[in-house]
Amino acid sequence: MKRTSRDIRTANRYEVLRQIIAESPTSRQELAAATGLSLATVATLVGELLDLRMITEVGFEESAGGRPRGLVAVNASGGALIGVDIAETYVHVELFDLALNVLARAEEDVRPGESLPEQLVGHVAAAVGSVVTQAGIEGARVLGVGVSVPGQVDRATGISEYAPNWDWHDVPLVDLLSEYIAYPLYLDNPLRAVAVAELWFGAARGSGNAVVVTLGTGVGAGLxxxxxxxxxxxxxAGEWGHNTIVLDGRLCRCGNHGCVETYVGAPGIMLNLRELSPDSELLHPGDQTATIAALARGMRTGDPVAIEVVRHTARYLGASIAHLVNLFNPEVVVLSSWVAAALGEPLVAEVREAVARHALPRPMAATEIVLSPIPTDPACLGAATFALEGALQSVGQRSAKRTTPARTKMHDPR
Amino acid sequence: MKRTSRDIRTANRYEVLRQIIAESPTSRQELAAATGLSLATVATLVGELLDLRMITEVGFEESAGGRPRGLVAVNASGGALIGVDIAETYVHVELFDLALNVLARAEEDVRPGESLPEQLVGHVAAAVGSVVTQAGIEGARVLGVGVSVPGQVDRATGISEYAPNWDWHDVPLVDLLSEYIAYPLYLDNPLRAVAVAELWFGAARGSGNAVVVTLGTGVGAGLxxxxxxxxxxxxxAGEWGHNTIVLDGRLCRCGNHGCVETYVGAPGIMLNLRELSPDSELLHPGDQTATIAALARGMRTGDPVAIEVVRHTARYLGASIAHLVNLFNPEVVVLSSWVAAALGEPLVAEVREAVARHALPRPMAATEIVLSPIPTDPACLGAATFALEGALQSVGQRSAKRTTPARTKMHDPR
Structure with a gap:
């Protein structure tokens, strides 16, 4: 676990940029206070980021009893980032400026049965092409593409090691994508992506301890x-969806029995509905998206079957999220991804009650359970931050060789 | 989550001392490499610890192409620490020198039915008196007493907020203990204590990611x-014992149903035995210690009932520890506390197989499952480190006021 001084420097540079993106404009003094780094270190890192044109000087603020403090802000037009969210039922792609504002978005439906890597790669390539065209930016300004794909991934090699829904084993996804996409590619999974999105811009902002529960086709916990x-x-980490919640329970696509996912993922919810009311009009066989949408409408109109299905699902969610509350003692549990977004507050209310029945009272009292407040696709946003991190790492390495003490001194406000 | 510069300084001072205790003798250069702190910061902190007589200069080592490097080591006789492990069936107390060698130990049995705070406090007071007398040290040298008590504790106020086994609610344990014990008292719980013990001296040493599963009357996960x-x-955090593993399962002392603890804690194992073989001679009704000891003997002699009970228990442990492997993706899972120590390697072998049946293959392949290698009581050892941390915090605050730049410069080897 020992980190080299280069690792620490890269991590610190990224942390300073993250703070600037979150709080533009800001001063070196505020950045030092927010990051715990010394003012001298912050001044050096700010100098590097100015050199890279990722941030700009934007004026001064008066300082009580001292010299005016220089303010810096993110240079929104200093580059573009692309975030890709590959899910079982859709591919979402968003293009961001450096302040992580969305400039363009594209969506492709993934039809039931489409599960070959080439099929998914085709959707991603089409959507990435679309956002670059829509945004009308020069290709050279795209610093990188972050790609979120379900399952276990090896970030270093860009390989999708295991994606149970498609039965993928060691698919070289970045290699396949790079045949269509010329920008640097950074692979990770939705648990990591949504966790970072909440940490930077959502419900985990300012919170040191948060669990982001993703409810989609698969389910998991970003930490x-x-x-x-x-x-x-x-x-x-975070493979909560494959925790056994019912011994010898439903067969899971991972090969095990009784996994959380088989009761609360979208196909699990469909099965809950089928078991409760086999002939329900809410059920759209083979179509998760339509079924969840029908349940959401049913909740709004007071359909007793919809209410009962959501309550039944919340019962499993309650026991399983209580595990997370007991284990992590988090400040907030965020419900994210498309099933949570579709079922909304009525689901959250049922989940809160159900978790309270299973979690210990003290950690429960310390925890809020909320819907993700991020208005766009959090996995795209998080994936874009991975591209930013990767871009910063590579430019940082080049810049570190160039930078001399004399050069960085120029930006030191002391 | 923002830390003040004093918090950071205190944490760094503690981290440097921890490294010196783990690796005496060592040089400032090695300490800087191990902690990631700058050499100048390390030199300042080493100077403070020398002033406090917690460490001493012990000579020089040759350095390739440079000046000889000064070596420091922990000053074992610079103070004493006491660690107290209050469990449901015993109170263990150990007295340590500053290198955390055990100088004396005492044990009190807690009889079934003894559950009043005054009864437990009496056992602790007797055992603390015993170790101080045995060690023959002056009272002034005891820097503090760390106390581990099951359940949820408030460290700042020294209150046992909730201990389900005794039905304690908001018991002012430190206040009660301080009527008998004149040394500074530091309260925490066994999950935290055993985790720190493994991190400093056990299976988590050098590992950034470890889960320490305590198997006693209650069970939990130190993180x-x-x-x-x-x-x-x-x-x-770490209240794994009260995670629901069987919906509507056995009634737990916490009031819930189907908690992990009700199947794998010592009383749960007794119930497993009773269900499998109601008339077994292995069962000592009302006596957890004797029953677990009989099961351990039975495992060694090939008693089929003992083997079946341990296998059955391992089945629940397998599903529940698999949750930890999937969620945390740790480098090592350590089985600790008295039930794990008594049942030993035969239990670990069963648990490994059972976890592998439930955990995802990739995180499972990244995880070792081992018995705690700490030969003494890990909760006493960990509790003693909390006393050291507390003592260092208070002396550090006094010393920080005294220390001048000129004084610390004297120890700076540059």
Whole structure:
């Protein structure tokens, strides 16, 4: 776990940029206070980011009893980032400026049965082409493309190690994508992406301890612990969806029985509906999106079957999210991804009650359970931050060789 | 989550001392490499610890192409620390020198039915008196007493907020203990204590990501994440024992149903035995210690009932520890506390197989499952480190006021 001084420098540079993006304009003094770094270190890192034109000087603010403080802000037009959210039922792509404002978006439906890597890669390539054209930017300004794909991924090699829904094993996804996409590609999974999105811009902002529960076709838990993302030793932390919640329960696509996912993922919810009311009009066989949408409408109109299905699902969610509350003692549990967004507050209300029945009272009292407040696709946003991190790492390495003490001194406000 | 510069200084001072205790003798250069701190910062902190007589200069080592490097080591006789492990069936107390060698130990049995705070406090007071007498040290040298008590504790106020086994609610334990014990008292719980013990001296040493599963009367998970202890927002992380593993399962002393603890804690194992073989001679009704000891003997002699009970228990442990492997993606899972120590390697072998049946293959492949290698009581050892941390914090604050730049410069080897 020992980090080299270059690792630490790269991490600190990224942390300073993250603070500037979150709080533009800001001063070196505020950045030092927010990051815990010394003012001298912050001044050096701000100098590097100015050199890279990722941030700009934007004036001065009066300082009580001292010299005016120089203010910096993110240079929104200093580059573009693309975030890709590959899910079982759709591909979302968003193009962002450096302040992480959305400039363009594109969506492709993934039809039931489409599960070959080439099919998914085709959707991604089409949508990435679309956002670049829509935004009308020069290709050279795209600093990188972050790609979120379900399952376990190896970030270093760009390989999708295991994606149970498509039965993918060791698919070289970045290699396949790079045949269509000329920008640098950075692979990770939706748990990591949504956790970072909430940490930067959502419900985990300012919170050191948050669990982001993704409810989609698959389900999982993105972990923000001690102020940062928890990846685990092989980047597979958060696989809550494959925790056994019912011994010898429903067969899961991972091969095991009784996994959380088989009761609360979209296909699990469809099965809950089928078991409760086999002939329900709410059920659209083979179509998760339509069924969840029908349940959401049913909740709004007071359909007793819809209410009962959501309550039944919330019962499993309650026990399983209580595990997370007991284990992590988080400040906030965020419900994210498309099923949570579709079922909305009525689901959250049922989940809160159900979690309270299973979690210990004290950690429960310390935890809020909320819907993700991020208005766009959090996995695209998080994936874009991974592209920013990767871009910063590579330019930072080049810049570190160039930078001399004399050069960085120029930006030191002391 | 923002830390003040004093918090950071205190944490760094503690981290440097921890490294010196783990690796005496060592040089400032090695300490800087191990901690990621600058050499100048390390030199200042080493100077403070020398002033406090917690460490001493012990000579020089040759340095390739440079001046000889000064070596420092922990000053073992610079103070004493006491660690107290209050469990449901015993009170263990150990007295340590500053190098955390055990100088004396005492044990009190807690009889079934003894559950009043005054009864437990009496056992602690007797055992603390015993170790101080045995060690023959002056009272002034005891820097503090760390106390581990099951359940949820408030470290700042020294209150046992909730201990389900005794039905304690908001018991002012430190206040009660301070009527008998004149040394500074530091309260925490066994999950935190054993996690720190493994991080400093056991299976999590050098590992950034470890889960320490305690198997005693109650059960829980001490969390070492990203190189440090994970406490959660209200110091109650790791309450794995009260996660629901069987919906509508056995009634737990916490009031819920189907908690992990009801199947794998010592009383749960007794119930597993009773259900499998109601008339077994292995069963000592009302006596957890004797029953677990009989099962351990039965495992060694090939008793089929003992083997079946342990296998059955391991089945629940397998599903529940698989949750931890999937969620945390740890480098190592350590089985600790008295039930794990008593049942030993035969239990670990069964647990490994059972976890592998439930966890995802990739995080499972990244995780070792081992018995705690700490030969003494890990909760006493961990509790003693909390006393050291507390002592260092208070002396550090006094010393920080005294220390001048000129004084610390004297120890700076540059």
């Amino acid at each position: 923000v612990l001690g102020g940062g993302l928890h990846r685990g030793v092989s980047n597979s | 070492v994440l990203g190189g440090g202890l994970h406490r959660g927002v209200s110091n109650s």
